[in-house]
Amino acid sequence: MTARKVITGASIVALLTVGLVTVVLDDSDPAQAASSCAAPAGVAVGPAPAGGVAGFDAEQMKNAQAIMNAAKSLGLPVAAQLIGIQTAIGESTLRVVDYGDGAGPDSRGLFQQRANGAWGSYADRMDPTISATNFFKALQRVEGWETLEPTVAIHRAQRNADPNHYTKFRAQATEVFKALGGESGAAVDPSGVCPAEGNQVVGDLAGKWVKPMEGAINSSGYGPRPAPPGTAGGVLANFHYGIDFVHPGGPGTIVALTDMKIVKVRNLDGLFGTGVTGQTVDGKLTIGMYHMEAGSVKVKEGDTVAAGTALGTEGATGNVTGRHLHMEFFAGALPNPMVPIDPTIDPTPIMKEKGIL
Structure with missing residues (x-):
């Protein structure tokens, strides 16, 4: 079947059924539909909660406010506000520090900006608003920054020795961002990308099954087990409601096991982290795939994707001790299943029967 994109609009709609999949087609102008997609504008900054957030104190939250305000003053979207906080956490833990790290002994301030003339005077680099403004101007010079995974965009602006340095600070940045009013901007699609509309058909739907992450190792099975040390107990205290996979040597690409309609995209939930259902x-089945890398999800709610379609990247978001993919299987077509409210089923016999375990 040829992949067909669903374009929303007020035109006449036809229904075409292909096997078990219903594809919606219409005659709207694709260019017009695409133009309706715009990155959410930067949000006004709210007061910092008493006592701080996510381990950050009042001083650090005040600096995060300055970063968000600087982005908004430049007319930048919420994605930039979140990126700015993420960067400053990675550089200075949101403090205006008067020293540099080993890679840049002359680096100063929230963003560890060098004394090379590109970032202004010493006073500029030590001023939260000015240093943040200069960071955002550098970010704007990164071609296509809005469409890049946030860590990649940050690295191209900051040129850290480790290109993945900023990834691990995304979850904290999101908590700070939400606490300062970010949640009100429908902002927190951690990708920071203005996405295509949902309701697309991606790939050829053939009913086959594939491994969820090529080259991965089955690291934990379904059934009774204590909660791993370092994770919250609760519903996970005595039972593992899914099956886990780890890709050795580095994060793997998580793909759709079979043809499926995406019904839920999660962005940094406390339990599940980033993931899709x-x-x-x-x-007959609803499948949740969780703990993906923040910002890596490639599909939207409403999309129908073929087996093998890339969904995101293996990560360590949510209630975890390390990087892995956690999958849960539920009987029937559920819109947003949650354990233990909705009973899970053991994925093992199904995956073995399909030849992917």
């Missing part, structure tokens, strides 16, 4: 096109 899909229903098989025959309606």
Whole structure:
């Protein structure tokens, strides 16, 4: 089947059924539909909660406020506000520090800006608003920064020795951002990308099954087990409701096991982290795939994707001790299943029967 994009609009709509999949087609102008997608504008900054957030004190939250305000003053979207906080956490833990790290002994301030003339005077680099403004101007010079994974965009602006240095600070940055009013801007799609509309059909739907992460190792099975040390107990205290996979040597690409409709995209939930939930096109199973890298999700709610379609990157978001993919299987077509409210089923016999375990 040729992949077909669903364009929303007020035109006449036809229904075409292909096997078990219903694809919606219409005659709207794609260019017009695409133009409706715009990155949310930067949000006004709210007061910092008493006592701080996510381990950050009042001084650090005040600096985060200055970063968000600097982005808004430049007319930048919420994605930039979140990126700015993420960068400053990675550089200075949101403090205006009067010293540099080993890679840049002359680096100063929230963003560890060098004394090379590109970042202004010493006073500029030590001023939260001016240093943040200069960071955002550098970010704007990164071609296509809005469409890049946030860590990549930051690295190209900051040129850290480790290109992945900023990844681990995304979850903290999101908590700070939300606490300062970011949640009101419908902002926190951690990708920072203005996405295509949902309701697309991606790939050829053939009903096959594939491994969820090529080259990965099955690291934990379904059934009774104590909660791993370092994680919150609660519903996970005595039972593992899913099956886990780890890709050795580095994060793997997580793909759709089979043809499925994406019904839920999670962005940094406290338990699940970043992830997606899909229903098989025959309606018999709902599959959740969690703990992906923040900002890595490539699909939208409403999309129908073929087996093998990239969904995101293996990560360590949510209630975890380390990087892995956690999957949960539910019987039937559920819109937003949650353990233990909705009973899970053991994925093992199904995956073995399909030849992918």
